[in-house]
Amino acid sequence: MSETCDVAHGTAAADPDVRTLVAVFASPVSRHLLTFARELGYHVALYEPDAARVTDGPEGVEAATTLPPLDGSADVVVTDHHRPELGEVLKSALDQKPRWIGVLGNPRHPGPHEAALRGLGVAESDIARVHRPVGLNIGSRTPPEIAIATLAGLLADRNGRPGGFAF
Numbered sequence: 001m002s003e004t005c006d007v008a009h010g011t012a013a014a015d016p017d018v019r020t021l022v023a024v025f026a027s028p029v030s031r032h033l034l035t036f037a038r039e040l041g042y043h044v045a046l047y048e049p050d051a052a053r054v055t056d057g058p059e060g061v062e063a064a065t066t067l068p069p070l071d072g073s074a075d076v077v078v079t080d081h082h083r084p085e086l087g088e089v090l091k092s093a094l095d096q097k098p099r100w101i102g103v104l105g106n107p108r109h110p111g112p113h114e115a116a117l118r119g120l121g122v123a124e125s126d127i128a129r130v131h132r133p134v135g136l137n138i139g140s141r142t143p144p145e146i147a148i149a150t151l152a153g154l155l156a157d158r159n160g161r162p163g164g165f166a167f
Contacts, residue, residue, distance in 0.1 A: 018041060018042065018043055018073070019042055019073050019074070019075055019099070019158060020042065020045065020068075020070075020073055020074045020075070021033070021034065021042040021043070021044050021045075021074075021075050021077065021154070022044075022045045022046075022047055022067075022068060022070065022074060022075070022076045022077070022098075023044070023045070023046050023047070023077050023079055024047045024048075024076060024077065024078040024079060024080075024093075025047075025048055025053075025078065025079050025080040025083055026046060026048040026053045026054065026057050026063065027056075027079045027080050027143075028143035029079045029104065029143045029146050029147055029150075030046060030057070030058075030077075030079040031056075031057065031058045031143070032058075032146075032147035032148075033077060033079065033146075033147040033150060034046060034057065034058050034061050035058045035061075035147075036147055036148065036151055037151060038060075038061070040151060040155065042075075044061055045061070045062070045063075045064065045068050046058075046061055046062070046063040046064070047063070047064055047065075047066070047068065047089075048063050048064070049065055049066075049085050049089065050065075050085075051065050067089070067092050067093060067096070069096065070093060070096035070098035071096070071097070071098065071099075072097070072098070072099050073099060074098035074099055074100075075098065075099055075101075075102075075154055076093050076098050076100065076101045076102070077102050077103075077104070077134065077150060078090065078101075078102070078103040078113070080104070081103050081104060081105045081111065081112055081113060081132075086103075086116050087113065087116025087117055087119060087120050088120070090103070090113055090116070090117055090122075090130060091117060091120050091122055094117075094122065094126045094129060100131065100154070100157070101129060101130050101131065102130070102131040102132060102133075102134035102150070103130055103131070103132045103134070104132075104133070104146065104150070105132050105133060106133070107132070107133040111130075111132045113130055113132065114127055114130075117130070134150050134153060135149035135150035135151070135153040135154075136149050136153050136156070136163045136164060137149075137164075138152070
């Protein structure tokens, strides 16, 4: 197992100046997201609760069927808001108190994560911690574009910047 995997699995201490990006659900977006994030210096992990899909991650990124430990250096991006496990996955992530949680989705449609979390008895204050939409509004349409927009938003946040063209 690599050092990045050790950090993502909680068996090695993360550099406090390096964030961990956990992509939830194997998808074309998560493949690009994790590949690009690794190039940007993030520790990366893929969480895919469905064992049949767990091998669908990017090369060199170990996928797990259990959610890795999350702390204040972890950013969590849910890449599929149609999965039946959405509520349970988000509830588990919220319980661990990562730095940031986001769910991909079109802002013109209601986020299904809110009803799923309410149905599990999650407090409104915790539901409000889940960001949707995520990333910068650059008109993304393809998986690589969505990954870039998402990472651009996380980088802006990491660097204390608003994103976009506001200086």
